[in-house]
Amino acid sequence: MKTIFGIIALSLFYSSAMAQNIEGVWRYMDDKTGEAKGLVKIEQQVDGTYAGKVLKATPRQGYTPKEFCTNCPAPYTNQPIIGMQVISNLKSVDQVNYTDGKILDPVSGKIYKLKGKLNVSGKKLFLRGYMGVSAVGRSQTWLRVE
Numbered sequence: 001m002k003t004i005f006g007i008i009a010l011s012l013f014y015s016s017a018m019a020q021n022i023e024g025v026w027r028y029m030d031d032k033t034g035e036a037k038g039l040v041k042i043e044q045q046v047d048g049t050y051a052g053k054v055l056k057a058t059p060r061q062g063y064t065p066k067e068f069c070t071n072c073p074a075p076y077t078n079q080p081i082i083g084m085q086v087i088s089n090l091k092s093v094d095q096v097n098y099t100d101g102k103i104l105d106p107v108s109g110k111i112y113k114l115k116g117k118l119n120v121s122g123k124k125l126f127l128r129g130y131m132g133v134s135a136v137g138r139s140q141t142w143l144r145v146e
């Protein structure tokens with residue numbers, strides 16, 4: 001009886017963990033210092049892809065966040081960073097892997113290809129921005145805001 005109960009409890013745990021997706025508010029971290037840089041809200045679009053908008057930039061010691069995307073290409077040029085869509089067209093491969101997206105770095109003004117992976121608990125999102133091939137790029141771990 002304990003074995004059956006354990007199997008049921010375990011399957012409920014895994015099904016709830018796998019039911020997660022990337023929708024929600026995420027704290028993005030500096031990949032060099034590990035400090036929080038701000039918040040992005042990711043939502044599913046009508047076409048089934050995911051997009052993310054900047055909700056907040058976090059000031060850090062010795063760093064004042066930029067207010068406007070001065071180095072960005074059109075249509076982002078000189079637009080406010082807060083409220084800006086920085087993730088677009090991210091597609092779900094399954095409930096864990098995401099691919100074929102784009103991410104804008106408002107500091108450098110560069111747009112990168114984007115792929116991601118959600119951990120089993122649904123609390124960490126591993127993102128990889130790159131140009132050309134995925135091996136040449138940067139990775140970040142974002143944390144879900146509860």
